[in-house]
Amino acid sequence: MRRSLGPYELTHELGRGGMGVVWAAYDQAKDREVAVKLLAGGGRAGGPTTLERRFLREASLTRRLEHPGIPAVHDHGSHDGELFLVMDLVPGRTLDAVLKSDGPLPVDRAADVARGTAEVLVHAHGQGVMHRDLKPANLMITPSGELKVLDFGVAAALEPHAGETRFTAANATPGTVVYMAPEQAVGKTVPASDLYSLGCVLYELLAGTPPFTDASPFMLYHRHAHDPVPPIAERRPGLPAGLRQLVEALLEKNPQDRPASAAEVAATLATWAPAAPPAAPVRLTVPHPRLAEAAALRRSGSPARALEEYGTLLAAPELERADLLAARVGAALCVGALGRTREALDALKSVLAEQRSLLGPDEPAVLDTRYEIAVLLVRTGERHAATELLRRLVGDEERVLPEGDDRHGRARALLDRLRRMS
Template identity: 80%
Template sequence: MRRSLGRYELTHELGRGGMGVVWAAYDRDHGREVAIKLVVPRSNGSELTTLERRFLREARLTSRLEHPGIPAVHDHGSHDGELYLVMELVPGRALDAVLESDGPLSVERAADVARRAAEVLSYAHGQSVVHRDLKPSNLMVTPDGEIKVLDFGVAAALEPQPGETRFTAANATPGTVVYMAPEQAVGKTVPASDLYSLGCVLYELLAGDPPFTDGGLFLLYHQHAHEPVPPLGDRRSGVPAGLRTLVAGLLEKKPEDRPGSAAEVAALLAAWAPAQAVAAVTVLAHPRLAEIAALRRSGRPAPALEEYGELMDAPGLGRADFLIARAGAALCAGALGRTPEALGELKSVLAEQRSLLGPGDPAVLETRYEIAVLLARTGERHAAVESLRRLADDEERVLPADDARRGRARSLLDRLRRMT
């Protein structure tokens, strides 16, 4: 058994599946523990060369993803006919192991896991990255209850281009096809394909099994594409009607019939996720933040963007203030017409702010409001309405009566409702 891969000392196997083997390893050059995914394609010659190029391209793309819910990618390459991806080593248990040992989750916990996964997907989709292989074994539950989404880019790298050998079909495991969207099975993958997979995962978290499990590869394809989804209420009683409706929407056969975005799904799931303690926290912000924000609001986003960049590059800026500056820079980008970029950045900032400050911090509420505004401007009105509905309640619960921000979410919500 080989115990090393260049500078990496392989210590013990963490798991294996249809796409390869994952090892815990020690990076001698950087003195850190890492996880290494080894992929051994069942092909050779020119096909292997094509696959290798695609794998390395996807690895370079996904290494640029920076989100608390995505393990960092440190390195990638090929060695002796094997492709490898070196990632942050995430402690915890994969969700499939949790289900096997503990059974279905509570409604609140299932909704919370799915919400966190949807937030990660929303960020990735904003960076034009589709996961393609979302399933319980690719969702890691950390010791503090956070969710990490694993294996971004790996399925994309193994997916064939038109006219090529279908590596994934030849090497697929039932566990992959069980969560695969109908359009993905015939070679078309879109962001909504991830939403279908998320629907399968959420269904399993609630019912104990995914919607379709019986039969071989092609029968499963047929069921996903043509058979009605067994009603969730028949598999488990007590699931709220609204949540059953959301799961059914995620599992629509046509991508265009599913919810409009992962952000919309995350917003809807928050209604059933565990209620978290909210408490306003007073933070002494860097004095330059207010000045730059005033410059941005005066209609000068370009110079404000430059000043935000200078502030973030300056030493000594606290983490909370750094995130406020990032959010301000994103709003400048949105004002300059780069709305998808602004939305993706604000969602990333929001995830980090929630982790650092807690869900009830005024800075978190501010970022949530700006995201809702951008969603409304881009035509994602349903997602904006759902976000504002929850934000309005949180503003009234958290912000003091004399805070100028209190009530603005409800005011915007009323305007959007009148427009629809």
């Protein structure tokens, strides 16, 4: 039976979970189909419960996130005592359904899904939000093949914004034990905890089963914390050595032994993921004129002044996302020119995944960022990593950049210099 929640006409139930019930709905005010999540057990009298406070946190945190891989949140609030969240209605199949019907994925498809998930994490972690419940059931493949990461319902702020407080339910550990990092099970969640969960997901996409399964939650906690990970090569023979090593690194017990960031994971997975089709143009206006001014300052040998200019740009509320990413790249290059090489390298790795997602892999700005990362890797003495990056970049630059472009051939030239140095 249909019912209404303010302007939202609920049509049919889509699913149930620990946070509540999700309905397909029609937004009568804006003439569109949406998904409405209702708090389980809502409408009770008295003050907000633990679950209700967590639900409101989901609304606050998720509305902060703007990424193509995250369903947009349009509205949230309370209606006649019921808490609700209104989101994009995402069609498609979740990865758990795909695994159940089709079995393990081909290597390139599994790497592509994991890369897309890592790119979403780059954005979320950059906004101070952890997912805390990555699993195949929360990864949706749309009919057009896009990846959507669902349900930031148990996300917690790394650094709460003004007016927010950290919130953890007493005697409750958000997340799903089969995919949960050892430290998360004892309430010490860090960004690397999401990478551990991503490792469990990637393991399952490749092997058809997660690394640890057990009927008892306590035994699962114990196995994640203490048992060696069953070698994935035994469950999926023939995997590329680098991919096997990445899975092993993601599933390290100590968070500090895992990859340094989601951006690093996304960049590594690009080795096996298929090249994405050229992205549709996203810029409708010319770049912000102060970007060119800041870049000219940096190139003229005034990185400190340029960094101030980029800082002013980054604080401008009207800046388009493409310009925002360009300003972040410029600021990172200034930081590198000021001698803070490692800080600059981390910043560029972080922005690269977002550039790829927004602009497409063949956008010259993306190639520029990849090249600058290689240069910084050389400066930090990481010549092997720089060589591997440049090998992939050479072909992309020669394919995309015309011969008359000053950047054409720069990656090959740097690669040749590295080989001579060796």
